Amino acid sequence: MSSKPQRYQGDYVAWTGGCMFIGSGGGPVAPHAHYAIQLVIGAPSGLQVQSGHRGQLMPCQGALVPSRAVHSIDVSSCDWTAVVFIEPETQAGRALSARMGGQVELLGDEALASVPNQLEQAWRMTRTVEAVQDVAQALVSSLSRTVPHVPSDPRVLMAIEHLRAHRGEAPSLEELAAVVHLSASRFRHVFVEQTGMPLRTYQLWRRLLKAWEILMEGDNLANAAHAAGFADSAHLSRTCRTMFGLAPSAMQMKGPLSERLRAPSSYLG
Structure with missing residues (x-):
């Protein structure tokens, strides 16, 4: 051991x-x-x-x-x-x-x-x-006993791409529905059906994912919070505690994956 x-x-x-x-x-x-x-x-x-x-x-x-x-x-x-x-x-x-x-x-x-x-x-x-x-x-x-589900509806894929292009922002349900030419109510139904979660929850997951990705790359908490669309590092920490029961400060990013991620490109081969 x-x-x-x-x-x-x-x-x-x-x-x-x-x-x-x-x-x-x-x-x-x-x-x-x-x-x-x-x-x-x-x-x-x-x-x-x-x-x-x-x-x-x-x-x-x-x-x-x-x-x-x-x-x-x-x-x-x-x-x-x-x-x-x-x-x-x-x-x-x-x-x-x-x-x-x-x-x-x-x-x-x-x-x-x-x-x-x-x-x-x-x-x-x-x-x-x-x-x-x-x-x-x-x-x-x-x-x-479920099979991982990947969204396949082109309208939902278009909406997800719009979210990624506006990372750090939070487009409304109405805005995304207009992007894919659906009513808000119809888009809400299709989005939940395809992703398994409401739009607001999906957006929060994407923002948390982005924040932790930045921390994995070695950046600090304040920069990660700002880039992911949180008001400040305290807002990010509170959200993490609510979702996961721990704050980002509770974990040091020093594992094999983060070490490899930060290594020079020659090492990555």
Whole structure:
């Protein structure tokens, strides 16, 4: 087992409707709740999860935590951990919510199988965002029994491209509907159908993704917040706490992915 840093440090990987923190270090986390559904893995062992304010810490390899459920985790004895957050309004999020029935679910070998080994290989050896992303999304799909859905309606794709072109801004529902020549009500329906979440939630995910991408590149919190359209670093931190239960300052971007991202192009080969 490799030596762990005392402070949690690692990498951030995101996709539409979900994201993941993967790293080493850290210890007990006080009981808290947040908006996103949480899937946590502790490897190779040592994870403990508590349900509620006064529940007992239970050893497990992984756990699923419902949206807004009070819980605590202790990763002191783990070599590394992966914490996946799933937007509750996505197809996978709704399926996981139904599976859990409002209760924390502990996961063992039968549910996780070889995923921890695959994830560690993708993170520490392959060292690409895409490889880590593939393993994480496959696990979410397996647990939720859903298939990852990529928007295919050209009107929604056009709207998403418009959002990307105006990064840092927040076009209204009416503005985007006009861009794709639909009424606001019809566009709202098509957008949710294609992406699995309302426009405002999708915009927030995109802004958070952008902020963490900038932090992965080594920039500071203030610049990341400004570039992603947050009022300031405090606004970004508050939003992260609400969505994920932690602020960006709680994690040092010093994992294999961020190190490779910052390396000279000659190293990247």
